[in-house]
Amino acid sequence: MSLDKNKLEKAAYILKTIAHPTRLAVIAQLQETAELTVNELIEKTGCEQSLLSHHLTNMKTKGLLKVRREGTSAYYSLKELNLTAVLACIEQCDCNM
Numbered sequence: 001m002s003l004d005k006n007k008l009e010k011a012a013y014i015l016k017t018i019a020h021p022t023r024l025a026v027i028a029q030l031q032e033t034a035e036l037t038v039n040e041l042i043e044k045t046g047c048e049q050s051l052l053s054h055h056l057t058n059m060k061t062k063g064l065l066k067v068r069r070e071g072t073s074a075y076y077s078l079k080e081l082n083l084t085a086v087l088a089c090i091e092q093c094d095c096n097m
Contacts, residue, residue, distance in 0.1 A: 017062045018086065022047050022055050026065075026076075031084045035068070035077045 018024060025045045029036060038056065042049055056076060059065045066079040078084070 014064070017059060017064060018083065020055065022052065023059060024087065026055060026059065027078065027083050028087055030076065030078045031087060035075045037073050037075055041076065
């Protein structure tokens with residue numbers, strides 16, 4: 001199997017960016033509900049606000065999330081919709097770890 005070097009580099013970049021349980025949880029929540037506020041994500045992930053904000057900023061900066069502001073609320077959604085395929089692979093994986 002021969003894969004394009006650019007595709008491998010992009011995949012590695014994305015995998016490094018999402019390689020944290022909280023970030024994967026954010027992707028899962030945004031897969032279920034297309035757009036959520038920080039407070040909604042805090043409630044659904046059980047993550048502290050400061051830590052969640054750090055993860056959201058990182059994912060937004062790296063181009064995986066987009067944010068829409070309305071008044072004092074920020075609504076997050078997936079910018080890179082193919083991230084849901086990564087979650088599907090994780091769900092199907094039956095690794096003996």
